[in-house]
Amino acid sequence: MSFVRNAWYVAGWSSDFGNELKALTIVDQTLVMFRCADGALVALEDRCPHRQLPLSKGKRIGDTIQCGYHGMTFGRDGKCVRVPGQDNLPASAYVETYPVHEQHQIVWVWMGDPDQADPDDIFDLPEFSDPAWQAHQGSALHIKAHYLNVAENLVDPAHVSFVHPTTLGSAASENVPVHVRANDDIIVAWRWIRDAAPVGFFQDFGGFKGHVDRWHYYSLHLPSTAVIDFGSADTSLNLAEDDRDAGVRIFALHFVTPVTEDYTIDHWMHLRNTAVGDSEASERMDRMFEVAFAEDKAILEAIHLEEMRPQKRRPIRLAIDKGPTVYRKRIRDLIEIEVTENLGAVRSTFVQHD
Numbered sequence: 467m468s469f470v471r472n473a474w475y476v477a478g479w480s481s482d483f484g485n486e487l488k489a490l491t492i493v494d495q496t497l498v499m500f501r502c503a504d505g506a507l508v509a510l511e512d513r514c515p516h517r518q519l520p521l522s523k524g525k526r527i528g529d530t531i532q533c534g535y536h537g538m539t540f541g542r543d544g545k546c547v548r549v550p551g552q553d554n555l556p557a558s559a560y561v562e563t564y565p566v567h568e569q570h571q572i573v574w575v576w577m578g579d580p581d582q583a584d585p586d587d588i589f590d591l592p593e594f595s596d597p598a599w600q601a602h603q604g605s606a607l608h609i610k611a612h613y614l615n616v617a618e619n620l621v622d623p624a625h626v627s628f629v630h631p632t633t634l635g636s637a638a639s640e641n642v643p644v645h646v647r648a649n650d651d652i653i654v655a656w657r658w659i660r661d662a663a664p665v666g667f668f669q670d671f672g673g674f675k676g677h678v679d680r681w682h683y684y685s686l687h688l689p690s691t692a693v694i695d696f697g698s699a700d701t702s703l704n705l706a707e708d709d710r711d712a713g714v715r716i717f718a719l720h721f722v723t724p725v726t727e728d729y730t731i732d733h734w735m736h737l738r739n740t741a742v743g744d745s746e747a748s749e750r751m752d753r754m755f756e757v758a759f760a761e762d763k764a765i766l767e768a769i770h771l772e773e774m775r776p777q778k779r780r781p782i783r784l785a786i787d788k789g790p791t792v793y794r795k796r797i798r799d800l801i802e803i804e805v806t807e808n809l810g811a812v813r814s815t816f817v818q819h820d
């Protein structure tokens with residue numbers, strides 16, 4: 467299994483959740499979510515402990531869910547409140563609950579050990595609440611691919627020239643080296659393309675006509691949130707690395723949620739320090755990103771199919787792969803820590819109640 471469980475994952479945007487029961491899968495675990503009468507979101511295991519019908523196929527009654535098979539009913543805390551045909555409520559008649567946290571209209575769910583869930587660990591950026599910046603939620607890209615390949619793509623600036631030639635890249639960057647640095651939680655791969663014609667994105671946003679310096683900083687926050695900080699500034703400014711705010715600067719955020727080993731959802735949004743308050747510009751930016759991300763999706767799904775076929779040898783690694791290589795190692799380490807922590811956990815196959 468290749469999932470990190472002790473992590474907050476994005477379940478959706480706040481606007482995705484209402485009164486109705488919503489079924490979703492994260493790290494191969496099924497959840498049913500709904501918004502309670504007091505506005506709080508709950509996430510419960512989507513599997514009745516009786517015959518395992520997903521509770522999302524049942525009925526919401528107030529802040530409880532009634533199973534659609536024999537009517538066992540569960541409260542927002544996961545405890546059974548009713549078993550039709552008997553008065554006693556067995557202690558094992560419950561479903562798991564998952565910690566949920568909403569922040570900046572984004573819904574996060576903790577999929578691991580509840581005792582380790584700390585909302586302070588949730589990804590955040592000061593620009594979310596900075597009036598000089600515009601945040602805009604884009605959409606959710608559904609990709610038939612393994613999440614590690616999706617996330618790896620987001621710490622891989624070297625693909626941009628080849629996969630996104632009309633929007634984010636150009637031939638001018640094909641041979642520019644990629645730098646990588648990493649600490650415990652974040653891997654950053656970056657490069658500058660100095661003194662080159664503006665790419666399509668910055669001809670539109672920024673209106674650059676002459677040569678620009680363009681940067682791409684791909685930061686991957688473990689396990690799978692990516693910030694792509696990219697922008698351009700007139701080459702005559704000779705912008706220093708840390709002065710990127712003086713240029714036209716955009717953050718593309720990707721919240722990569724592993725669904726199963728074969729399916730990943732990438733909730734993406736963007737923040738920018740230009741055209742603030744201009745909703746038409748937000749829409750235009752969405753359209754450009756949609757073009758670019760469809761290009762990534764096509765590549766990633768084709769790779770996934772190929773990875774499923776029998777192979778005679780392992781894929782090779784190149785100089786440009788520093789970011790992805792470090793990323794995979796960090797994920798392996800995190801999973802190993804979790805597996806070690808769980809050693810000794812015993813599970814029985816069923817519990818009988820008379």
Ligand code: FES
Nearest residue numbers: 514516517533536
């Ligand atoms: S399967 Fe849910 S009550 Fe029987």
Ligand SMILES: [Fe+2]
Nearest residue numbers: 625629630762
């Ligand atoms: Fe891409």
